[in-house]
Amino acid sequence: MQDARAPAASVTAALHDVAGLGGFFDLRAGGPDDGWHPVARSYATGFTDLAAAVARLHRTTEPRVDVSIAQLGHAARLWSPVLACAVLHGIVLDLEGLQRADDGPALRLPRPAGRYADRLDAGPARALYEQVTGHLSALADGLRVKVAPRLLDGNSASALAGAAHALLALRPAVRGPLTALTTELLGTGRLAG
Template structure:
């Protein structure tokens, strides 16, 4: 396994793939391990609540439930992008354990992440599932459900949508740069990960196109509409609570 200690190759893939490394992180920033831990939404300094409120303000929505969904999908997209990008380029991934990753909940999009130590691991689907699905997205979903009225199916759909989106971007980059090997590895990994028990049944992958079976609630953002992979063909009529899987 061979990983550049600075992970500089990821920078050329685009902003969602960038992972800052040693020396750049402000030690006052929370780790993702702390972010997923117990917290109280009414207490200043809870990183997850800070992020949800930051996203709500950026979207202009009074519904923290909607902002929580968008925030979760944004962080999921960053984690999948880093893992898939490294695996597709190098056949290896860095250890993304939550205590090793610092995060700025006040930053804009895409989420700012710093990895405090680069420890190479195999770039197979099983390792990526352990790092991203079990290491991050399960505890993140649990923390969000404890603070907001979010259905498990919605959060699983967000995770699957973010994974498919990362694979699609890698496929586009690979085709533009004549790296069919990157396209093939990204596609194979995405298909295997979407078959994982935590993501199975969340949608249908056809080539690089994904159609999910749940809705992320973005249509409830002022001026928002349905996403390209949404289960809805058009925004549902306004209602107190939308179907979310």
């Protein structure tokens, strides 16, 4: 089998390109370690700092709403660059080692890595699904308040659909491959239904 690994320089270039799409597509690559921590630490604490920020911003008094909104935002920050890199550059990102900013929701890969989508035995949808849902499952396991698992799955599906909609608006020429991949993802595992 042909080596599927993409060179770090290609992954960095893809991330730089999709970051130019704005907002949730910005997944930083490399740079100094100061100001970042492993996202697993945030998962273990149930994103309590981001949920508290949501509560302050939206003046909510229901912790489940705060957690749901924080999880939805995180899902969007995962799906957007992952989907865009796969569709625009044929690269399935490797999210191992993912970090979060100490002062907010921004995400960073200290060592950019990925694989070429067309060299994966099972195709890109399964790899993308496993990358993102692995992170969202770890977040769900750390939540300090009870939130229905299907609500969290719905948030993930909604974030994926939102990422696809935004990408289509910005790059309409990719409608065919974007629609095919998004449709396949929305029929996979916990995203189905």
